[in-house]
Each structure stands twice: as structure tokens, then as C-alpha cells.
Amino acid sequence: MPTARAAPFGFGGGGKVDGGDANAKSAPASSIEPSRKNKSGANAAFDPEALERGAKALREINASPYATKVLELSRTQEQTKQGELRAREAEANAAAAAHATEREKVMWSEQSRVEKERSQQQAQLKQYDDELARKRMATEHEQRRQRNAEMVKLQEEGIERQEAMKRATEEKIQRERRETERYRAELERENLRAKAIAEAEGRIAENRKNEDVIRRQMIAKVTAETDKAVKLVQETLGLIGGGFNAILADQQRMAMFVGSVTALAAGVYASREGARFGFRQLEKYLGQPSLIRETSRGAFWKPKAAAATGEQPAAILGDVVLGDKLQERVQRLAVSTANTKRHSAPFRNILFHGPPGTGKTMAAKRLARYSGLDYAVMTGGDVAPLGSNAVTKLHEMFDWASTSRNGLLLFIDEADAFLAKRGSDVAGSESRAALNALLFRTGEMNRDVALVLATNRPSDLDEAVLDRMDESVEIGLPDIEARKRMVKLYFDKLIVRGADAGDEKGAKSFFAGLFKRSVPDRPVPVKDISDSDLDAVATATEGLSGREISKLMASVQAAAHGSTDGACTKQMLQEVTQTKIAEHKTKALWAGAGQA
Numbered sequence: 001m002p003t004a005r006a007a008p009f010g011f012g013g014g015g016k017v018d019g020g021d022a023n024a025k026s027a028p029a030s031s032i033e034p035s036r037k038n039k040s041g042a043n044a045a046f047d048p049e050a051l052e053r054g055a056k057a058l059r060e061i062n063a064s065p066y067a068t069k070v071l072e073l074s075r076t077q078e079q080t081k082q083g084e085l086r087a088r089e090a091e092a093n094a095a096a097a098a099h100a101t102e103r104e105k106v107m108w109s110e111q112s113r114v115e116k117e118r119s120q121q122q123a124q125l126k127q128y129d130d131e132l133a134r135k136r137m138a139t140e141h142e143q144r145r146q147r148n149a150e151m152v153k154l155q156e157e158g159i160e161r162q163e164a165m166k167r168a169t170e171e172k173i174q175r176e177r178r179e180t181e182r183y184r185a186e187l188e189r190e191n192l193r194a195k196a197i198a199e200a201e202g203r204i205a206e207n208r209k210n211e212d213v214i215r216r217q218m219i220a221k222v223t224a225e226t227d228k229a230v231k232l233v234q235e236t237l238g239l240i241g242g243g244f245n246a247i248l249a250d251q252q253r254m255a256m257f258v259g260s261v262t263a264l265a266a267g268v269y270a271s272r273e274g275a276r277f278g279f280r281q282l283e284k285y286l287g288q289p290s291l292i293r294e295t296s297r298g299a300f301w302k303p304k305a306a307a308a309t310g311e312q313p314a315a316i317l318g319d320v321v322l323g324d325k326l327q328e329r330v331q332r333l334a335v336s337t338a339n340t341k342r343h344s345a346p347f348r349n350i351l352f353h354g355p356p357g358t359g360k361t362m363a364a365k366r367l368a369r370y371s372g373l374d375y376a377v378m379t380g381g382d383v384a385p386l387g388s389n390a391v392t393k394l395h396e397m398f399d400w401a402s403t404s405r406n407g408l409l410l411f412i413d414e415a416d417a418f419l420a421k422r423g424s425d426v427a428g429s430e431s432r433a434a435l436n437a438l439l440f441r442t443g444e445m446n447r448d449v450a451l452v453l454a455t456n457r458p459s460d461l462d463e464a465v466l467d468r469m470d471e472s473v474e475i476g477l478p479d480i481e482a483r484k485r486m487v488k489l490y491f492d493k494l495i496v497r498g499a500d501a502g503d504e505k506g507a508k509s510f511f512a513g514l515f516k517r518s519v520p521d522r523p524v525p526v527k528d529i530s531d532s533d534l535d536a537v538a539t540a541t542e543g544l545s546g547r548e549i550s551k552l553m554a555s556v557q558a559a560a561h562g563s564t565d566g567a568c569t570k571q572m573l574q575e576v577t578q579t580k581i582a583e584h585k586t587k588a589l590w591a592g593a594g595q596a
Contacts, residue, residue, distance in 0.1 A: 152423055159429055163391070289397040291383070295376040296368070297404055320362045321478065321485045321546060329473060330363055337450060338371040341407050346445035349468055353458040354475040357547030360454040361413060363475065368409035373450065375409045376401060380417030383434050390418075390434040398441045402448045415453040416460040435462060442468050477545055483538040486546055490553035491534060495524045495560070495568050524560045525567040533570055537577050544584055552580045 061067050288295060322330065333350060340347055350367075352360040361377065368375035378397070383390045401408045412419075418431050419438065442451055453469065455461060478486060541549060556576045560568040 148423070155429060156432065159433060163433065289393065289400050291378045291393050291397050292376045292400075293378055293382070295374065297374040297376065297408065320359050320366055321482050321489060322359060322363070322475065323479050323482050326473070326475060330367065333471060333473070334367045334370040337367060337373070337409075341371055341373060344447060346447050347407070347450035348470040349442065349451040350453070350471045350473065351458065351466070351469040352452065352454040352473050352475055354456070355477055355545055356456055357545035358475045358477060359546050360475050361411065364409065364411045364452045364454070367452075368411075371407075371409070373407045373409045374404050375411060377411045377413065380412060380414040380419065383418040384431060386434075387430050388433075390430060391437045394434055394437045395441070398449065404448065407448060407450065409450045409452060411452045411454065413454045414456075415465075416455045416457050419453070419462055419465045420460050421462045435465070439464050439468070477543060478549075480538060480542070482546075483541055483544075483549065484535055486549045487534045487538045487541075487553070488531070490550045491556075494550075494553045494557045495526060497523055524557060525565075527567050527569045529568065529570050529573060533573060537573065540577055540581060543588075544580070548580065548584060552577060555580060 061070065064070070288297075337347065339345075350364075352364065354360065365375055365377075376397075383394070386393055397410075401410055418434050420431065420435075422432055422435065451468075453461075453465070458466075458472075537552075541552070544552070556568060556573055559572050559576055560566060563572070
């Protein structure tokens, strides 16, 4: 379009153009183009006047002094129009780009919304599938649990039927055996009676025939014995008088006489104690149940009950070191048990639980000693090897315990070995039968047997067993104050005195009354060790049990015995302590790996 408008003027480099040239150059704009249009259109007539008017106007423009300005003005207008056109074109392009950008934003927003809705739908579908899967798993688990419960119930019913049949068979056999023994005993009694009657009748008849002879013999025998006794007394008094005079006169004879009397007394005492020891061993092997590992019952030497001797409650535990609060609680239980026995009230069952080596067994024995009860110790691991005989052995043990005149504290260590939850992997059919037997014997309040259980895993015990425990005492690892007392206690026992004087079993040889000790104490010399060093050991042994602390001191004693001078030094104490702490950490790692 700009070229079409500039073409009619057709100016060269100068300002004026002649008329011929102007007509020739302006013709295409004024007349030639319409003629082309006319040629191509419907009206093909030529108008020469228009061509002349155009040529005239062109000549007037060329003749005008403002021709150059008109052309510049036209060029300026044309450039302005072209700039406006370019601005409009740029605006149009910007509008198109903005439109495209907006359309892109709308498209991305719509696409994001669609993707979000799709993700929400997929999440809802997954959640719905997960809920369906959980419900299905819960249903299957409940069905499996019901089936397992039914199977366990059927097994228990079968076991109960078998036990009932077994008991009925055993009762029948025992009844028949008793009948047979009774019949045999009656026959023997009849035979003995008849024999005795015949012998008595024969002796009576013979005595009647020889009555005079027998009377004379008896009179003569009595007279002879009387004379003999009188002579013996006279001779004995004479000998004693002469002997005493001789002994008093001779010091050597006096010493021999005193030694003989002492030896005679020692022999009598040794014979008596040996007989007691033999009877105790006989009672142990014949009367004590096989499940009992240790008991104070049947011992001829027994310490008096601490409650009866007026011992203070603070000394109940003796050298058993516990935390302050725990020690007070165990002391209250001991006093309560002693008062329960004194007033013939039912005993309370106690559960001791906590890590191994914290003094559960020692506390139970001290509790029994203070209350004046006999005590018996068994372990739960001995029940499983008995198999089907476990029930019978348990009943025998409880029957034996019930016959104690003083009352008996039955301590079951590692109780979770056969008192585990019914239905667990640990509890088999025989263990369940043993558990049911114990539950049967402890279902009611008992005035003869106090039951004390100890376990490291109380969560594994059956619910019915936990229900029968009247008191639950957690004996945990010792705190810093308890460790300080333990370190000083075992250091005094094993190092300073050289031998462990604390014999918890209470077993004494029958020679204890004659000799003090067959092996004398051998104290270990101590160098540069103070109470602060022992307190440092107690601080460093955090997490160790009482048993581990006692073994630490035993290792210190062994290290001293293995040294060149046989003395215990500060450096030795520190080295052994560090070694035992490292061993404890290693054992803890092993235990953690085993549980994992």
C-alpha cells in the first residue's frame, strides 16, 4: 500500500519534473489503473478527461513552490501510517501472545485439576482396597483364632478325659492292690495268731507242769543277782575311792583321766551328730520330693525364727542389699508373713520379678527365716522333663509341703518355664497339665503353704497364675547407694576376710560342733585402696546386678591370688572392674542379638 500511494508522484532526486515525464509517471495512478479496472470490469469505456485532469493537477503540483514540502509531508504521513500499522501489528501480536499465554494457563490449570482429581480418585480407591484387605485379614484372623480356640478346647477336653481315665484306672488298680494287701495281711495275722496261741498254750502247759521248779529257779536267780549287785557296788565304790585317791595324788593320771572323759564325750557327741546326719540324708532321699532342689525342712539344726527372737525388721534381710524403698517393702512382707503364721491366718502368695542376679531367691529365704517357716526351693525347668509324670510329682510335692508343722514357703524359681500362657508356643500339653495341677492346688486360701514365684519374664506367665499372686514385687537392678553397699560388703567378705562367710544354704557339717573350720580364713593383703576407690567402682558399675558385682570381687580376689605378692592393689581393682564392665556390655549385645 505505501508504494501504491507514492507511485503517482514519481519524483526523482530533484524538486521539479517536466510535464511529459509527470504525465507519463502519473498516468498509471490516475487513468491507467482505472482503465485496467475498466478493462477487467463490466464497463470498458475510456475517460480521457480524467486523464487530462490528472495531468493538469500534476503540472500544478510540479509548478507549485511547495511541491517538495508536499512530498515530504506525504512521505511523513506515509511513515506515520506505517508506524501506526506496525504498532497495531505489535499490539495485535502482543494480544495474540497474551491470549495464547492465558489459554496455556487455562489449559495447564485444567490439566492440573484433572490430575488432582485423578490422584484423589486413585487414593480413595487404594484406601478402599486397603480397608477391604484389612477387614478380610481381620475376618480371617478371627476365624483362625476361633479355630485355634476350638482346637485348644478340644485338646484340653481330650487331655482331661485322658487324665480322668488315667486317674480312674490308677484308682482301680490301687483299690485292687489294697484289697489284695488287706487280704494277705489278714491271712498273715490269722496265721500269726494261731501260731502264737499254740505256742502260748504249749508254754502254759509246760509251766504248769514245772511250776515248782521254775519258782525255785527264779528265787535262786534273784538271790544270786542281789548278792552279785551288792558285791559289785561295794567293789565299785572301793575302786572309785581308791582311783580318785590315786588320781588326785598323781597329776599324770589326772591328765589321762580328763583326756579319757573328754574323748568319751567327743565320741558320744560325734556318734549322735553322725546319726542325725545319716537320718537327715535318709529323709532327704526317701521323704523329700524329687522336684525340691533345696529345703530347710528335716534339718536337725535350725536357727530360731527372727520374729521369735525379737530381731528388728531392719535386720531381716541381713546381707541382702536392695534399694531403700524395695527393702522396706520386703521387710513389711516378712513381718506380715510372720504375723500371719502367728495368728493362723491364710498365707499370701508373692511374685518376685526382675532381671537375673538381683537377689530374688535370697530375699525369699530371708523372708522364710524371719517368719519361722520352713522353705523349699524348686525350679520351673525341672517340670518339663517329667512329661506326663509332672502332675503326679506336683501333687506329691504339695502333699509333702502341707505336712510341715511350721508351715512351708515354697519358692519356685524360673516359674515361666512351666507356668507360661496357655496357647503359647512354650506351653505344650504336658506343661498345660502341670499348670492346671498347680492352679488346682492354689485355687483356695492356704494356711500351710505360702507360694513365692520368681521370674525374669512376668509377661509370659498365665493370667490365672498372675491372678493368684496377692503381692507383686519388682526387684530391679541396684541403684548407686545399693551398689556402694554391695561393693563394700563383698570386698569385706572376699578380700578383707578372705572367705565368703555368708552361707545362705545353712548347711552345717555334723563336725561343726567339734571344730570351728576345717579351712582357716586367708585374708588378702590390701594396698592403697580406700573407700573412695570402692565408691568409684560402684559408680562405674551402673547396670550390673548384685551377682555380677559379687563375681567382680571374686575376680579381684583371684587376680590377687595370681599376683606375685598376693596383694590387692588399686590398679588391680580398676583393671578388673573395666574388664567386667566390658564383659557386661558384650553379654548385653549378645542378649540383644538373640532377642532380635
